[in-house]
Amino acid sequence: MKNKKLTLLFVFILLFTFIFSGCEYKDESQVISPSGENNLVVHFIDIGQGDSIFIQLPNGQTSLIDGGSKIYEDTLCDYLTKLGVKKIDYLVATHPHEDHIGGLPKVIKQFDIGKIYMPDKTSNTKIFEELLNEIKSKGLHITVGHGGDKIAEDDEFSYDIFAPNNDDYGEINNYSIVTKIQFKGVSFLFTGDAENISEKEMIDKNYDLKSDILKVGHHGGRTSSTKEFLEEVMPKYAVISAGKDNMYNHPHKETLDRLKAIGAQVYRTDESGTVIVTTDGSNIKISTVKSKSDSQDKVFIGNKNTKVYHSEDCGSLPKEENRVYFNTKEEAEKSGYKSHEKCIK
Structure with missing residues (x-):
């Protein structure tokens, strides 16, 4: 009986040490290491x-x-x-x-x-x-x-x-x-x-x-x-x-x-x-x-030459070298850009 109690005590100490020694359990289906x-x-x-x-x-x-x-x-x-x-x-x-x-x-x-x-x-x-x-x-x-x-x-x-x-x-x-x-x-x-x-x-x-x-x-x-x-x-x-x-x-x-x-x-x-x-x-x-939301990456694309900004899926987007990016309509308009009447409602 004494040996059994000592064994149980030893197992308890091991568990206690594991939990509080800084070791952390990770669900590998959710967390993947860089390696x-x-x-x-x-x-x-x-x-x-x-x-x-x-x-x-x-x-x-x-x-x-x-x-x-x-x-x-x-x-x-x-x-x-x-x-x-x-x-x-x-x-x-x-x-x-x-x-x-x-x-x-x-x-x-x-x-x-x-x-x-x-x-x-x-x-x-x-x-x-x-x-x-x-x-x-x-x-x-x-x-x-x-x-x-x-x-x-x-x-x-x-x-x-x-x-x-x-x-x-x-x-x-x-x-x-x-x-x-x-x-x-x-x-x-x-x-x-x-x-x-x-x-x-x-x-x-x-x-x-x-x-x-x-x-x-x-x-x-x-x-x-x-x-x-x-x-x-x-x-x-x-x-x-x-x-x-x-x-x-x-x-x-x-x-x-x-x-x-x-x-x-x-x-x-x-x-x-x-x-x-x-x-x-x-x-x-x-x-x-899934991404957190579909709107979090929404951007507006301005044309440096015309000073007009578009939605990112507009069919009249400027060439890359003429683009400037805005996170909101307000940001675009504060920078002096006007909305494209066909894609921005």
Whole structure:
């Protein structure tokens, strides 16, 4: 009896010590550490009409593919900060469109950056210039990405570039850096805004396109995700990053029909919010996180030349170099801008 009491007392002391010694229980279905804890964790972040994908590699390193539009730079940086991110080891700017690189200058300024990958394509926009200036100011260098290059690998995973495979495209989207991550038995294909020309080149190059999870090209636009390409990839899951009620009507019905035809289960950020895929290299777990509100990221876009401001989904938006952003109508009008009569009621 005495020994039994001593045993119970010992167990009680251990429990007491565990509870009050600073150890903290965490529900791992809700909290994911920056290292991924030997898992591969991919966050398709809901940042409106744009792309931003944060990747926690199984070796503890991280990667960010694109940074969405500048109007969502705070949303992106706050998301990374809440995950406890300090460093981004591999930053990939797929191509120089504002809805893919807009948030990257602030990301580079706020976080430690390892290698930066960009295609051999420039742009004369203000946001592209801002991105280059921020890279220069931190003493970083750009690695030009081509099909066939390797970003990283170890015994359990590989991170490869499949496109671009040319240096003379008529459409900027086809310069998109396309990457694939293979982690044990599970694979992801990230296609930026690559369209049918780039897709055909990847097929002709005989790349191993087969992937479990596909980041659908160009926000689900009809000029990407051709039947031939999807039949090579044959994803179980397809993720589309698009803004709610966007002016381009992304994703297009033709693309959704093609994805349905191959049996892919589709997740959309405009419907489900942020999509998080976690895998141990065998099993796949997908969860979604809704944004707090649809109105929190509402912005108005002014034209520096006409001094007129528009809603972000207006069909008459100015070129990027002529834009100025406002959080409210009042802010725009205090700055001397008048509302566009067709889109602002």
